[in-house]
Amino acid sequence: MIKSRTTRPVAKLAVLAAMALTLGACSSTGGGGFGGMFGSSEPAPPVEPPPAPEMPASIRSEEIVGRWGLASYMNPNDRVRTENAARGQCKNPYIIGAGTSGGVMMHLADEATPQELRLKGSPSGKNYIGPPGPAGDPRDREIVSFDGRILVTKFIDKDAAVRYGNMVYVRCAPRA
Template identity: 80%
Template sequence: MIRSRYARTVAHLAIVSTLALSLGGCGTSGGLGGFSFGNSQPTPPPEPPPAPELPASIRSEELVGRWGLASYMNPNDRVRTENAARGQCKQPYIIGQGATGGVIMHLADEATPQELRLKGSPSGKNYIGPPGPAGGEKDREIVSFDGRILVTRFIDKDAAVRYGNMVYVRCAPKA
């Protein structure tokens, strides 16, 4: 039996301190008998890393140059549109070489061209767009490319409806 008031206070503080120390780990180690004093939700698993970027089967150097540009909505108009694009070589659309290996082109509804990447996909399709996964909302799919004629279509549904299939016809070299 503790007779002194001072000794009794010290003993109570020692007991409280011991309890506090023993309960301190309960929130992280499952608590007493499965009870937890912290967040009872399990922590979600970490986000998986982004899939590695697949290279496109088309190199940026193949797209750099002067192009006549036109577009069509109806696939039956493709040949007529290719001829119209050839006629645009008087005022060609220039696809430039980017500083980091991409191409300099416009995104839909953007006045300033910027460097875009050529991206491959597991399905074998090729895309042109800003950094990020292939087939992103700001990308355009390369529908066909034979070295002389490039046909693309925007992934964004609204841009695809407004712009249709973009036909780029390589212009003859300047004389």
């Protein structure tokens, strides 16, 4: 066996390094040093509840699929005039298509490409159109009114709501 002056200090250093790695591993697993082995005095972080399931809307997606004249207004006093303007847009209609998963194909605010959106209900009884997730998401639009012939929506996002106003969709007559 070869003995050297540096053998013993190097061996001690190796043991200390191994202990440091072991303790570091304990604390990185959330155990807080030896607390992971003997229990921790720190409370566990609160568990977030799972997202609420989507509520079905009182309007079915099939009810809004079709060809629509589209216009918008800011001032509620302009609604009737805007409905008439939307009727005039049926020569170049906005198409709401059926999605492949039961939703509808529409545009989100500021998006050039339509995508499948869902009709969602809420505990308050309001209906929304938007991407999957809870109702009232900033990307959603609220259905303000719908009577089968006229659909009025407004975006939840305040900036989009200011830019687009209340969107009025008037169902176009079937093609002759």
